[in-house]
Amino acid sequence: MVHNKLQKIWYGGDYNPEQWDEATWDEDIRMFKLAGIDVATINVFSWAIVQRGEDTYDFTFLDEMMEKLYKNGVYVCLATGTGAHPAWMAKTYTDILRTDFDGRKRKFGGRHNSCPNSPTYRKYASRMAEKLANRYQNHPALVLWHVSNEYGGYCYCDNCTTAFRQWLKRKYDSLQAVNKAWNTNFWGHTFYDWDEIVLPNGLSEEWGSGRNTNFQGISLDYRRFQSDSLLTCYKLERDAIRKHDQQIPITTNLMGLYEELDYFSWAKEMDVISWDNYPSIDTPESLTAMTHDLMRGLKSGQPFLLMEQTPSQQNWQPYNSLKRPGVMRLWSYQAVAHGADSVLFFQLRRSVGATEKFHGAVIEHVGHEHTRVFKETSKLGNELMKLDNRIIGSRVTAKVAIVFDWENRWGVHLSSGPSVALDYVTEVHKYYEVFYDNNIPIDLIGTDENLENYDVVIAPVLYMIKEGYATKVEEFVEHGGTFITTFFSGIVNENDLVTLGGYPGQLRNLLGIWVEEIDALPPNQKNQIVMKKSWGKLEGSYTCNLLFDLLHTEGAEVLASYGSDFYRGMPVVTKNHYGNGEAFYIASSPDKEFLSGFLKNICAEKAITPLVKTKPGVEVTKREMGETAYLFVLNHQNHPAYFDLGEIQAVDLLSGSTFTGECSIDAKDVLVLQQSTKVN
Template identity: 65%
Template sequence: MINKAKPKIWYGGDYNPDQWEKPVWDEDLRMFKLAGIDVATLNVFAWALNQPDEETYSFEWLDEMMDKLHADGVGVCLATSTAAHPAWMAKRYPDVLRVDFDGRKRKFGGRHNSCPNSPTYRKYSVRMAEKLAERYKDHPALLIWHVSNEYSGYCYCDNCAEAFREWLKQRYGSLESVNRAWNTGFWGHTFYDWDEIVPPNGLSEEWRGWNGRTATNFQGISLDYCRFQSDSLLECYKLEQAALKQRTPDVPVTTNLMGAFKELDYQKWAKHMDVVSWDNYPSLDTPYSYTAMMHDLMRGLKDGQPFMLMEQTPSQQNWQPYNSLKRPGVMRLWSYQAVAHGADTVMFFQLRRSIGACEKYHGAVIEHVGHEHTRVFRECAELGAELHKLGDTLLDSRVESRIAIVFDWENWWATELSSGPTIALKYVEEVHKFYDALYQAGFSADVVGVDADLSRYDIVIAPVMYMVKPGFAQNVESFVSAGGKFITTYFSGIVDENDIVTLGGYPGELRKVLGIWSEEIDALLPTQSNRIVVKPNAIGLEGSYVSSMLCDLVHSEGAEVVAEYGEDFYKGMPALTVNRFGAGEAWYLATSPEAAFLRDWLPKLCAESSIRPHLQSVPSGVETTLRVKGGKRYLFVLNHNADAVDIQLTEDGGTDLLTGKTISGTSSLAGIDLWIVELKA
């Protein structure tokens, strides 16, 4: 539990006093008290201020602010300031500058602008972490370290090219193994010397294809470059982390992630983080289930351990195409949505609005008007008071689920680097279809990696498992044999971890457990569709459902056919199968269905496994989760609708932690409101 030093749900966010004159500081601290702010993230982008040249370090401003915050009872999430290098560094050491996808050397500017394999960047970033750790290791305000900020971006410079070759040597051992893994016999690309390998970008193997998606001639090298760049940035994090841990071994270390951010394999990163933290920025029209899935994805990175909500906006973003205000009550509701899914902090970007540059219109607790008499400040203060009242009740409680959805970053990369069969296939969207169907029916689901312990679950869903990594098929077979239900879909079991096709028929290593052979894959135009025709009495559904995008032409090899295609030359071929394997079942959905099919079918599978939703029935726009701690159960019921809805609990009810009221039977929940019901034992 990260909250030991301050045993409550931390409340606060990014604060940049270095951008303000000192008279503003005391006024900010006054308003922090009014808002219930008890944690401030400092020093995120202060590298240039802290180090004006190679040899000079100046932390006096930070000393003063750390002391002031501590005196006011505010703890500090202390960042290392290394997310943007100083201008002098770019001028004196050009190796620190990135080369972009088109082969252009960047100038100084922006942020996340450092080459991760630059010796200069690594030297000075680690030195900065060392200086900060030495200076503040005993400071009573220090709660947690925040390394850099929102790592992102790839580089294609000569330093990266050389480091990539070394990375390949470590991964494969020999050029022969590289040639085999990348199938370089295709197009005469065989390599005979390591320095013949160059990064895949717009000057070599890649280009911007349809809809801006990266296209490549060789999926193998592009996939490995994704792995390498993710590892390179991770190495930068680990170097700073090691410097901090050497001097402050008991202070947790994190860096803020960004949900389903494609560039970095967060499942690998999380192994090196004491706690996962992430920045949540949905749009006004983002589906609530998508935001919920992102929270669950972040929670799943460390085996269900509570995470930090490091950033959200109190009101509006500044960088989306349409930066809508959060309507009254929405900030509070979305904050509790994070808590419902496992957050033990509620923090904002930012505490005071900047007056210039690109984030001056990004929302803040303290607006440009500079006082507390605003709608946003009032809502923040009310939430701060509620979180103070909750105390440590929910801290370190866990979200329990008997359903898992498998999500894998490398599979995501490989799926969307594929040269077919359709540009319409978007991995995250396909995963969300299944999550949303469960969400709408009131079921919780963990979002886990391919190396998760599947035995903890009754149902495991692996949508679009295009890449089957070593050991995964065997884990699935063991899970199903022991009585579990496994579901996978179209475009699964096609390739191995190097994006080389598994010969012998799709779905490759999953063919045995699924009991099918997929002979061909038809890609439908956006204007086309097919139908899933359910066989009478097969799965408790009737009639047909629309399907689209992809249609696998499947033959049963022992699996029962429970639905067939209704159109085209493959009318009558299997569209949904189930294979009894040991004590369990393995399902294959051969085509992408309309939402109604998953919403009708998945709850029936849950019922067969005696998995019940949290409510008797779930009204549209209502979300539920359950957190458990020390034998006590806390049911979150969130109403995202503007109007009140009637909620019928499945159990005897309990006490709402926020109001103290007893909730039982059927009760009305106001619009844009929630309950946290401590259920009766």
């Protein structure tokens, strides 16, 4: 949802003019024009400047900056500034300060040190948002409202204790229901009064910074509660803005695979998804692509905003490598290729001091335009102007979906066994990577998403089956869909209570199997997946590791069996016909060779083909609008590469060159190929 004041891909980023004098502002704006920057996010951390006391507000600085930017052709994404409360507020109202996992009350300092259940914080944050909206609602520079900044972190204070008990009362109605949901007869935990419930932290049920818990039920609910609490803070500011401005979109910047918040529930309250992309030098390009697709999937494929990325390097990773020449441009287009309608940076000018002084910026400490980073930034800005409005609003479409669920992720990671090496994101990425390598579009979806538009749905490690979800999957398969799930699936309900009667619980009938035991071995110890007969290019033996389900068939066909250990010969890969569709179960974590062959066979049966044939390291995606399709070809390698368009004829919007048949692309280069007629 890009606002119609600026019908192009937005280009710019976070700007902190409060850290500089007026002469520097003028020089910055001169350089913004050189770089093609047309959107600046301001006021992200200016609460202490705008509100200097209980009832003392001074908007002089913001007034001047809004006018100055607009007069010079730069639109504004206006933040509410509530990501860090002022020192005077913490001094006067100590309830605003968080208590950490180990029960220590924080002092003023850092950022995100506000308790989300503090009445003080909620009152002043929403008041600030309303005052800003009342003042700037009709300002011609305004294109987006940015609430707070990178919400995250849990609190364990008295405010949260009281609010958590109230949250539980609303959810369960009675203590009897709480005791049942949490299985409190275990270890004598039965509660007879709401005040007996204490928060699950390092002083009670959890240890290892929250990675371990004695009672999964309370720990799961506390994560839901904290996610809801922070979301309530967002909604209070959003609603305060909406009292005065019903037009300008409202967002907050998410953090991709960040574990602590359920972004699918957040997405329902946001006008447009925006997120901050900070891969390291060794992050697989496929993992970054998967995260873009997840952010796009939060709102059923709606284009999103790339709110932050660095033009050069981070400051907070163990090894803050520079982006090599061409990589900033390449990764920016990767975001656009997966659905972004903006390319925004943190930051536009490097800070002179404090923790982010070595975080990259468009304008470096040297202060002029004669730097490698600025030259690359200017080149990209000019290209985005050349693209004009042709890309914005177009969408990625896919016939394959992977299910990603934050509550399921919490459940997997909080489970006391079977393996410390089991990582939910890693297993999801293994499946995603095969489609990425083969240039097959894929959506990442939540459990609320309609499955009708997909031919194949994959749910790796679907440990938690929420109410009604098994029925949804059964209906999908019954009507001809293909469903694939894996080991450690169908184990528990949403309260982390085991579904009795044999794993995989509610999925047992759909899959035609039951799992008797689960073996867990160190990751370096392998077993084998031995094919019963050849299937496509799958034949012979492959390796698997991590977890090993010992299963029995109940109508399912055995495609492969284990090759060693005492369960040699037991099924490891099965297929079950259900209605007009099929459901597959993979009982261990397979090697890439097996998974690649397996998923290629699935795609062949469903007539799902790659967008374009390429060599490894060349990524292809497609965005569509009406009858027009845009193919993005990205070469992540350090050498030229080839790809084959076949009979497709397309024009590169960046160079004007025409491409068809076998084509070449330079190292770290990008092509944006427009097809006049949509090609399937």
